[in-house]
Amino acid sequence: MPLDNQKLLDVRSVDAPANSLPADGHGHVRDLETYKAMWKESVENPDKFFGEQARNLLVWNRDFDQVLHKSANFVDSPAWFLNGQLNAAVNCVDRHALADPNRIAIIYEADEPGEGYTLTYGELLKKVCQLAQLLISRGVKKGDVVTIYLPMVPEAVISMLAVARIGAIHSCVFAGFSPGALRDRILDADSRVVITIDQGLRAGKVIEAKKIVDDALESCPDVQTVVVVERTGKGGLIPGRDIKYGEAGKFKPYCPAVPVDSEHPLFLLYTSGSTGKPKGMQHSTAGYLLGAALTAKHVFGLTPGDIMFTAGDVGWITGHTYAVYGPLINGVTTVIFESTPVYPTHTRYWDIVDKHQVTQFYVAPTALRLLRKYGHEEIEKYSLKSLRTLGSVGEPIAEEVWEWYFHNVGRGRCTICDTYWLTESGSILGTSFPGVTPMKPGSCGYPFFGIKPVLINPTTGVEVDERPAEGVLAIANPWPSMARTIWGDYPRYQDTYLRPFPGHFFTGDGAAMDHENFIFVAGRMDDVVNVSGHRLSTAEIEASFLEGKLDNEPMIVESAVVGIEDELTGQAIVAFVVLEGWLKDKIAAGEHTVSDMSREAIQVVRKDIGPFAAPKKVFVVGDLPKTRSGKIMRRILRKIVSGETDQLGELSTLSNPQIIDDLISTVQNSA
Missing domain, CATH: 3.40.50.12780 (ANL, N-terminal domain)
Known part of the structure; x- marks a missing residue:
């Protein structure tokens, strides 16, 4: 083409x-x-x-x-x-620990500056071996799937390598998913063991990870063990099922690694599917x-x-x-x-x-x-x-x-x-x-x-x-x-x-x-909009917004473009934009209006790409819906624009769920 x-x-x-x-x-x-x-x-x-x-x-x-x-x-x-x-663990840890045990393997930067630490390859090998033995003591064997629900702490790395060391398969689930999303992944993988944390810390806020796991496991009767990393020391254990991660320290500093065939599964990682059912890659x-x-x-x-x-x-x-x-x-x-x-x-x-x-x-x-x-x-x-x-x-x-x-x-x-x-x-x-x-x-x-x-x-x-x-x-x-x-x-x-x-x-x-x-x-491909026969990349239009200037100053900090059904053109382009701070000040002072900025934003695309790419509507918003990893959830924006506000689906991964009502109000008030 x-x-x-x-x-x-x-x-x-x-x-x-x-x-x-x-x-x-x-x-x-x-x-x-x-x-x-x-x-x-x-x-x-x-x-x-x-x-x-x-x-x-x-x-x-x-x-x-x-x-x-x-x-x-x-x-x-x-x-x-x-x-x-x-x-995998031998390739990542053992050979380097044997060659130079004092080489730094991990630098941990904790949520609060100054509270982190380092781990050498020698120390990492010991911790991986001890956790591997703890998992073995709880019945984990080669080919089993262990679900890891941990934030970015060293124990997440140690857990992945410990699971791999004994020939088991790790399934890391983002520690921001809701109980329902976590439940679905545990059930799909037929996982019997979960490794989590009592509470996570992110930007000074507490994340109740253990509570999320407990809620998820109400519908996962086959889970027999939950290993709990003690990050804050707050959060109870369920007798018979839960065990402190620190118990691994009671085991020997070394255990042999289990060789596996080249094609043996190392891990599952769930990603979104077009059907709505997560795909365990x-x-x-x-x-x-x-x-x-x-x-x-x-x-x-x-x-x-x-x-x-x-x-x-x-x-x-x-x-x-x-x-x-x-x-x-x-x-x-x-x-x-x-x-x-x-x-x-x-x-x-x-x-x-x-x-x-x-x-x-x-x-x-x-x-x-x-x-x-x-x-x-x-x-x-x-x-x-x-x-x-x-x-x-x-x-x-x-x-x-x-x-x-x-x-x-x-x-x-x-x-x-x-x-x-x-x-x-x-x-x-x-x-x-x-x-x-x-x-x-x-x-x-x-x-x-x-x-x-x-x-x-x-x-x-x-x-x-x-x-x-x-x-x-x-x-x-x-x-x-x-x-x-x-x-x-x-x-x-x-x-x-x-x-x-x-x-x-x-x-x-x-x-x-x-x-x-x-x-x-x-x-x-589902983020390519077909307007009157023109296949337009949403990424291209979003980039165009960022290049737009008013009075020789950048106008837009972030943007998200989605396609919606249109009776005349097949699909139409709708955009959500977040303005630069100086423009927000101008609007607050009455020197510009939100409508002015919507029109200016449309003109940016018309001039940069062409009239055929001009959005049908531009909504000026305070923020965009994002996951904790920073991904913009365009699926949510499509639903809001289409009036399907009762079908927004899974929202637990959003870092800013409080903006949803404002987005809905902005769209509805512009109708």
């Missing part, structure tokens, strides 16, 4: 800063030609490429005898490293570990002594791969952050970077947009000179935010790795390579090793070979870390990912590739 968005042709290329180039001697990509040669080999000869990488980066109990088994025309999920055996052990190790090493340029700060929760795939497995497999230090970017002040991230000399920082654009509105004066007080690589994850990053990140946080010295990937992919699919590949604001760069991205015409199902072009983004080959199935529902896995476009893995996203093959992800 031809490229409708001609703006992409004009996105400037930014050279990769040499400061981001990893130190020589550790096998990193150090120039563009090497990247191209390695990528070519990885897609044309995956057996050779990934076989060598797996033997170099992972520790095996038994070597594999076949690298890849795949079905004809990619109609089934693959199997990797057949007949090999290994253990099942990831294998060897393939996932290799994907985590390889991407963490090359995307972020990890070298010995590095300190990686991934501001992501273990309840989501970002926390799994780049706060836990990726850094630890590579033997570096990971920062585990319990709080929010603005607690107790909006400089908390920069405090952490300078205090611990963080080398890699990985965060979502939502957090960057939030911090950008505070300006750059406060950031200038920080050195940030330790940073080499900056990452972005979760959604496309708007050019204005990219520029702010590059110049104010990275000081022009750091590659911005605008990464694209999915829960289903396990690890990064598209990215820049630090110090090596050029960058384009808004683009996730080039494909990672083993990834062959293609564009597909959604009408014909045929690959689009021309460039520049746009279409459905699909992957034309299997890769090691891809999810193998949906837990208990392989036909749904096939229907969702492998059958929509036979011979390809369907990502569910639309994308464009420019004349230099830079990838620009437009967002989920």
